[in-house]
Amino acid sequence: MMKNIKFIFGFVFLLAIAISCTVDGIDDDTSFINSVGAPTNVVAFYNITQDNTGLVTITPHSEGAVSYDIFYGDGTATAVTVAPGKSTSHIYNEGTFTVRIVATSITGLQTESTQTLIVSFKAPENLEVTISNDLLVSKKVNVTVKAKYATMFDVYFGESGISTPVSANIDQTASYVYTNAGTYTIRVVCKSAAIQTTEKSQSFDVTAILQPVASAPIPPTRQEANVISIYGSKYTNVAGTNYFPDWGQGGQGSSWGEFDLNGDKMLNYIKLSYQGIALADNVTVDVSGMEFIHMDVWTADAQKIETSLISKSNGERPVVKDLVANEWTSIDIPISAFTSQNGFTVADIFQLKFVGTPWAAGTVFIDNIYFYKAATPSTGLTGTWKMAPEAGSLKVGPTSGSGEWWSIDAAGVTQRACYYDDTFVFSSNGSFSNVLGAETWIEKWQGIPADGCGAPVSPHNGPSGATYLYDAVAKTLTITGSGSYIGIPKAVNAGELPNVAVPNSIVYNVTLTDNNNTMNVVIETGSNVFWSYKLVRI
Known part of the structure; x- marks a missing residue:
């Protein structure tokens, strides 16, 4: 009977899609449903009452499920079917149990996972709290807990105006992203089925990630005639280029270097006021046949970057682009954005200049600087x-x-x-x-x-x-x-x-x-x- 209920639910969902597609005038082919796979990341979250009753609320979660079967693991004969976003409650005796969660997708494919549930009428003991800054997300803090007799824990992360805790099972991680870096008092309340809880408070320094933890997107493969590369590992760069000519900006506190991310090198302009790239003496590049200049920029604190092409014969022209903090911003500037400014020509470019906003306050990482044009159409495979x-x-x-x-x-x-x-x-x-x-x-x-x-x-x-x-x-x-x-x-x-x-x-x-x-x-x-x-x- 439970299986029939699940498939009725799936059929109603599919029917709703078909009706919606027909009403909106969209192609009513629902064959794509058949390609839906089994659910993934199947877990269950516990909430246990602190009243010595052993009442546990179990909330399943996954990606791609339309229903769940929950096996309590205490000898209860039948499973309970739970819809996404809903919970089931059950009274346990004291002990350690293996809860089994079977998640079912709309196509009937299933994924099963098991989790340990500890129900104890003793207050948690030997509480150990581990707090760490996330290695990938800026200002994100992760908390894990170990304690004897514990089922779950609440974390109060101590940010002003935020009173709701983040809850997790004893074998899971509670995470939170702060608005600002700084020092915060983090309070952990560890819970069992007992009335008494055990807690611990700790001061912790939340840090912002100020450098990329992943490489910039890899540029596409291009024919040599369609690209002029200034910096990067994908194409052959113009030889003899000076990426740190300084131009007197070191005196303002600006600095520069080549940052190495696990073997992937990129330019690093620190507290960028303005900094440039200079081709070798007596070297220019004619980019009049190119269509764009591309670069990938990562920053934690710069808001904009101004890029100028500098001609040996007719000065320089800037173009300003916004940056997105804590991720790579891929920038493609049409060459026409430069040449449309007061008759500027780009047949003899010998320098590039970058200006940061705010001035001399933001740090940027830049990779994959190159001029390019679309490939010339070719016929067939020859x-x-x-x-x-x-x-x-x-x-x-x-x-x-x-x-x-x-x-x-x-x-x-x-x-x-x-x-x-x-x-x-x-x-x-x-x-x-x-x-x-x-x-x-x-x-x-x-x-x-x-x-x-x-x-x-x-x-x-x-x-x-x-x-x-x-x-x-x-x-x-x-x-x-x-x-x-x-x-x-x-x-x-x-x-x-x-x-x-x-x-x-x-x-x-x-x-x-x-x-x-x-x-x-x-x-x-x-x-x-x-x-x-x-x-x-x-």
Whole structure:
């Protein structure tokens, strides 16, 4: 009966969506419901009364559930069904119990989790409180508690005007984000089923994070002709550039350096008044053929940044952009925003200047400074391609384009440098070539002891005589020639090598983007196993 109730609830929810979509004139196809997965992050929050009754209120929570079954864990024969946002209460005897929560999604998929519940009529003892500043979120404080006989705890974080505590189970974390950094008195009240509680107060220094804890977004792969890079690791930078010429601002308390975030370097301008970047002596760049200047800026306390392009022949022009505190702000300024100012020309740029607001008070971190333009449209596949050297360019999952099961990360791209320099050549006469060089990435299924860089293994060693056929309407690409492939050699239409024979031809699904300079390739290797590749034209 409980299962029927759950599915009736799900049906009503789906019906409501269908009616709403019809009324609003939106496509009434509700087939997307079938793609909803099982619930995730399934937990339960406890609230226990301090009256020696053993009354516990259990509130389940998750992402993606339409109902919950709660098993109390004390021998009660049946579960209780709870709707999202609702709770169930139960009287326990003294003891330790395992509460089981089964969360059900609208498609009927379920996720189960268990939690320990301690019910004691003794006041908590041996209270240990751990308070820490969060490593990722500025001015966020996390509190965990250990205590004998305890079930839950309340935390009063001590910020003026905030009297409501944050509650958590004894094995969970109570967190709070302060408005301002500073010293606060944090009070923890630890609870069991007993009337008496145990508490502890502690003074704690709340700190603001004043530097990024994650790298700036990785720039897209671009053809060399479409980018002029000033600073960053993605493209080749203009040689000899001075990123800290000072220009006399050190006397105002400003400073500068190159900040290293776990190997990812970025410019750091401290208490920025104004600071600049100077190309090498007698070096200028002509950016009149570019469309934008890009940069990524992180700050905890600067409100705006003014960026000026400085010409060797006709002065400088500024453009001001707002910044968002405690996150990366990606800025793309049209070159026309500079050239529209009093006839400014950009054929001989030799310096850049940055001005902070407020003056000499905010600190900024800057990465990925480059000029760029959109790629020139190309026709069809003719040309030379390689795998995009970026995270996510090689992945596998249960649906087209999915990386649910595995997706290459940045470290994997570096490890497989011998693979990411391989090229796939489509000639105008219909011939196709895998150009692998002396080494490529080879795997144990090819008869070698361990995965790694090594000499290409026959027949996947760049055989000659292969051809290709691209159908732009059907968006399919057929590679003909035993041992020739796109992406990785083991993924073929019938399955994955060596479980199937090496085919004479392979058919891929292909989508071209970025003016036909990016190729997204998908191949289904058997039932619901999809390998996806991202290639870029070079």
